[in-house]
Amino acid sequence: MRLTRYFLPVLKENPAEAQIVSHRLMLRAGMIKQQAAGIYSWLPLGYKVLKRLEQIVHEEQIRAGHIPLLMPTLQPADLWRESGRYDDYGQEMLRIKDRHDRDMLYGPTNEEMITDIFRSHVESYKSLPLTLYHIQWKFRDEVRPRFGVMRGREFLMKDGYNFDLTREDALHAYNRHMVSYLRTYERMGLTAIPMRAASGPIGGDNTHEFLVLAKTGESEVFYDAKVPELKLGERAVDYDNRAEVAAICEEFTTLYARTDETHDEAAFAAQVPEERRMVGRGIEVGQIFYFGTKYSEAMGATVVTPDGSRVPVEMGSHGIGVSRLLGALIEANHDEKGIIWPEGVTPFHVGLVNLKQGDAATDAACAELYAALVAKGLDPLYDDREERAGAKFATMDLIGLPWRITVGPRGLASGMVELTCRRSGESEEMSPAAAVERVAAIYAGL
Amino acid sequence: MRLTRYFLPVLKENPAEAQIVSHRLMLRAGMIKQQAAGIYSWLPLGYKVLKRLEQIVHEEQIRAGHIPLLMPTLQPADLWRESGRYDDYGQEMLRIKDRHDRDMLYGPTNEEMITDIFRSHVESYKSLPLTLYHIQWKFRDEVRPRFGVMRGREFLMKDGYNFDLTREDALHAYNRHMVSYLRTYERMGLTAIPMRAASGPIGGDNTHEFLVLAKTGESEVFYDAKVPELKLGERAVDYDNRAEVAAICEEFTTLYARTDETHDEAAFAAQVPEERRMVGRGIEVGQIFYFGTKYSEAMGATVVTPDGSRVPVEMGSHGIGVSRLLGALIEANHDEKGIIWPEGVTPFHVGLVNLKQGDAATDAACAELYAALVAKGLDPLYDDREERAGAKFATMDLIGLPWRITVGPRGLASGMVELTCRRSGESEEMSPAAAVERVAAIYAGL
Numbered sequence: 026m027r028l029t030r031y032f033l034p035v036l037k038e039n040p041a042e043a044q045i046v047s048h049r050l051m052l053r054a055g056m057i058k059q060q061a062a063g064i065y066s067w068l069p070l071g072y073k074v075l076k077r078l079e080q081i082v083h084e085e086q087i088r089a090g091h092i093p094l095l096m097p098t099l100q101p102a103d104l105w106r107e108s109g110r111y112d113d114y115g116q117e118m119l120r121i122k123d124r125h126d127r128d129m130l131y132g133p134t135n136e137e138m139i140t141d142i143f144r145s146h147v148e149s150y151k152s153l154p155l156t157l158y159h160i161q162w163k164f165r166d167e168v169r170p171r172f173g174v175m176r177g178r179e180f181l182m183k184d185g186y187n188f189d190l191t192r193e194d195a196l197h198a199y200n201r202h203m204v205s206y207l208r209t210y211e212r213m214g215l216t217a218i219p220m221r222a223a224s225g226p227i228g229g230d231n232t233h234e235f236l237v238l239a240k241t242g243e244s245e246v247f248y249d250a251k252v253p254e255l256k257l258g259e260r261a262v263d264y265d266n267r268a269e270v271a272a273i274c275e276e277f278t279t280l281y282a283r284t285d286e287t288h289d290e291a292a293f294a295a296q297v298p299e300e301r302r303m304v305g306r307g308i309e310v311g312q313i314f315y316f317g318t319k320y321s322e323a324m325g326a327t328v329v330t331p332d333g334s335r336v337p338v339e340m341g342s343h344g345i346g347v348s349r350l351l352g353a354l355i356e357a358n359h360d361e362k363g364i365i366w367p368e369g370v371t372p373f374h375v376g377l378v379n380l381k382q383g384d385a386a387t388d389a390a391c392a393e394l395y396a397a398l399v400a401k402g403l404d405p406l407y408d409d410r411e412e413r414a415g416a417k418f419a420t421m422d423l424i425g426l427p428w429r430i431t432v433g434p435r436g437l438a439s440g441m442v443e444l445t446c447r448r449s450g451e452s453e454e455m456s457p458a459a460a461v462e463r464v465a466a467i468y469a470g471l
Numbered sequence: 472m473r474l475t476r477y478f479l480p481v482l483k484e485n486p487a488e489a490q491i492v493s494h495r496l497m498l499r500a501g502m503i504k505q506q507a508a509g510i511y512s513w514l515p516l517g518y519k520v521l522k523r524l525e526q527i528v529h530e531e532q533i534r535a536g537h538i539p540l541l542m543p544t545l546q547p548a549d550l551w552r553e554s555g556r557y558d559d560y561g562q563e564m565l566r567i568k569d570r571h572d573r574d575m576l577y578g579p580t581n582e583e584m585i586t587d588i589f590r591s592h593v594e595s596y597k598s599l600p601l602t603l604y605h606i607q608w609k610f611r612d613e614v615r616p617r618f619g620v621m622r623g624r625e626f627l628m629k630d631g632y633n634f635d636l637t638r639e640d641a642l643h644a645y646n647r648h649m650v651s652y653l654r655t656y657e658r659m660g661l662t663a664i665p666m667r668a669a670s671g672p673i674g675g676d677n678t679h680e681f682l683v684l685a686k687t688g689e690s691e692v693f694y695d696a697k698v699p700e701l702k703l704g705e706r707a708v709d710y711d712n713r714a715e716v717a718a719i720c721e722e723f724t725t726l727y728a729r730t731d732e733t734h735d736e737a738a739f740a741a742q743v744p745e746e747r748r749m750v751g752r753g754i755e756v757g758q759i760f761y762f763g764t765k766y767s768e769a770m771g772a773t774v775v776t777p778d779g780s781r782v783p784v785e786m787g788s789h790g791i792g793v794s795r796l797l798g799a800l801i802e803a804n805h806d807e808k809g810i811i812w813p814e815g816v817t818p819f820h821v822g823l824v825n826l827k828q829g830d831a832a833t834d835a836a837c838a839e840l841y842a843a844l845v846a847k848g849l850d851p852l853y854d855d856r857e858e859r860a861g862a863k864f865a866t867m868d869l870i871g872l873p874w875r876i877t878v879g880p881r882g883l884a885s886g887m888v889e890l891t892c893r894r895s896g897e898s899e900e901m902s903p904a905a906a907v908e909r910v911a912a913i914y915a916g917l
Binding site: 030031032034055058060061064065066067068069071072073075090092093094095096097098099100101104116117119121123124127129131138141142145146147152155157159162164166168178179 | 476477478480501504506507510511512513514515517518519521536538539540541542543544545546547550562563565567569570573575577584587588591592593598601603605608610612614624625
């Protein structure tokens with residue numbers, strides 16, 4: 026993409042309304058625009074990252090054997106009356122009356138609707154196990170929306186629901202979700218720690234939250250210093266292998282890691298040597314629940330078992346806050362100049378800065394480099410504006426592309442361009458062809 | 472995908488509520504489930520086609536130089552008060568009050584919001600031309616939703632908005648949209664005819680609707696028999712070349728083609744020889760508008776011109792009904808057995824039917840074929856259920872995959888499988904390797 030043909034409305038000033046760095050940087054980098062309290066437009070750069078995150082979530086869910094569908098944003102109130110949550114949910118639920126005065130609501134989550142889909146179409150244990158998920162906009166009418174997309178009202182969430190015959194099967198589904206989530210966050214360049222959590226309005230005993238460590242996190246967290254070092258890495262996972270999946274979960278949840286809601290000071294002291302006892306703050310970016318038959322009993326979602334009897338289906342629900350992940354990513358990856366995207370989620374793979382726009386030789390070299398990058402399957406952003414070098418560098422640093430190639434007449438005279446790493450700030454001179462190869466190799470490894 | 476691991480709840484009976492064939496077939500093929508009047512869940516098969524259509528729309532918009540972003544579903548009422556449409560829009564607009572009693576609405580379209588984004592960020596003619604679009608769920612509270620996804624209340628629409636300095640520039644954007652839409656529909660296997668239309672609530676003089684011919688269409692259409700034969704085909708289009716783009720528009724809009732709203736019997740008789748005068752019905756699947764400064768004037772969206780003055784920006788808006796396209800596709804592509812997907816939009820590339828599930832040799836041959844198809848980058852659906860051949864064929868015919876490979880012990884004895892074309896019904900015996908090559912070649916050509 027050529028910047029002169031793109032829509033990247035960066036701001037020079039720090040917006041007064043933004044209290045945390047991710048909100049400030051998303052506004053300054055032209056990623057979002059607030060349309061009402063807690064409701065945002067995703068401008069092209071923000072939308073591009075959002076789509077990238079969505080894609081990673083889809084890929085990892087499908088890899089785990091989960092099946093995508095899409096439920097609507099609006100739901101009839103009657104479904105929620107069946108589960109008893111219509112009255113319980115309180116003012117966070119956006120209630121709507123349509124033109125025929127029917128009670129509707131903007132879905133804050135989908136346990137009821139997915140249970141309705143299940144009971145309408147599934148009869149037998151033979152159709153199990155089954156995990157359905159969607160990535161859809163939700164609405165929670167927060168009394169005080171703040172922190173940009175971190176606590177918005179209209180937000181994008183992946184929510185998945187498992188249906189199993191037995192508690193044991195459902196706990197395998199729970200574990201499968203935990204592992205698929207670990208891989209999802211790792212691919213995004215995040216360290217998200219599963220922590221035992223309290224259950225809240227979804228219900229259920231077994232539940233873990235995934236927290237990204239960041240100073241601005243809303244939760245206080247207590248953890249063994251060894252926990253953030255755990256990595257899933259490149260290991261292949263057979264999601265049908267219960268023992269293998271369970272062993273990974275054990276590996277990631279045995280060491281002490283809790284939020285303030287479930288923290289136990291005595292256990293912390295007993296289990297963790299003092300020098301490894303860490304207290305910090307975390308941003309919640311996902312949560313998994315096993316809640317058994319809570320919804321299936323209330324809503325009559327039963328299956329015929331091998332012995333011919335009928336039992337309510339065992340369920341759990343599992344969510345990733347996709348839009349809020351952008352905020353968490355920036356909280357965990359920025360410096361005073363701006364955002365630093367991990368390669369796995371960057372909106373463009375590499376920035377191309379022309380130091381002398383209008384100079385025939387420099388323009389030609391940039392055009393050639395651009396074409397060579399595209400030919401390698403890369404998606405570069407070419408700053409072809411007639412601007413000073415300083416302004417171009419400031420924009421690239423602000424929007425946080427992990428790599429930048431700088432092309433100027435002086436370097437070209439000796440056949441060189443400069444490749445700069447956004448995170449380290451280090452630059453290296455090399456030929457244009459070598460720069461293309463280097464950048465291609467970095468992304469080929471992802 | 473193995474069918475035993477998928478969620479494909481096909482119905483044996485014709486659902487009583489469905490009045491038209493696309494609605495009936497989408498329900499029977501397990502593509503959608505109604506959750507409230509005019510509000511549907513997209514079950515896995517339906518969601519897969521919807522995503523495919525969305526992808527084609529994105530690719531063709533990006534090819535035309537248009538930039539994706541995403542606006543929220545909910546909008547503040549104040550924006551619509553600025554344009555004057557808050558009162559004009561009537562009961563089709565779903566009006567909502569949030570917990571602080573603020574007036575909101577579920578967006579039925581986005582002229583106001585995109586104009587707000589533009590005026591907040593663009594100052595100068597130097598940022599033009601600019602076309603922004605999104606694909607987002609909309610809501611129109613139809614008094615009598617019907618025909619399944621063809622006239623739903625919550626529906627997925629691509630809406631794009633061009634911003635230009637002059638009327639001439641804006642008309643080029645209009646033409647660019649027309650050509651990109653022609654290519655979009657052709658890739659989906661649809662013949663969509665641009666017809667001059669009346670303007671309706673968006674406003675503007677220049678407007679064309681795109682209609683797919685189908686007996687169940689809501690509009691009566693009058694056209695020259697030569698019009699449906701026009702094809703864009705494989706020709707490369709330079710979207711920056713005004714003359715080239717305008718010439719394509721002329722080619723597709725010169726012959727007579729009008730809806731009942733703009734039909735002129737005298738002109739029809741004068742311009743079209745009697746034997747080519749066709750009267751039929753059509754389904755609207757898109758519409759483009761040039762409306763000049765209607766919204767920019769009302770909302771103060773101006774730019775500084777080269778001479779330093781300020782003018783309201785020239786605009787148009789351009790929509791494709793993405794979710795309704797599924798209905799239109801099925802109306803135009805089905806027979807008494809079920810759906811017949813065009814290759815460009817099919818949810819799975821090929822069906823694989825095992826005639827003797829549980830037989831070691833047949834199972835092994837199917838597993839091998841499946842792996843070979845996947846290795847070619849194809850997405851097969853393998854019916855591995857323990858069902859009679861007749862039931863498997865009926866399911867494949869109902870869900871409409873364009874190609875089917877049938878594997879049975881008798882054929883395998885002579886090293887043969889059967890490749891069947893859904894549309895023609897013709898079958899051919901060949902080796903498994905040849906079947907894989909043939910199917911791969913069909914999709915490689917798309």
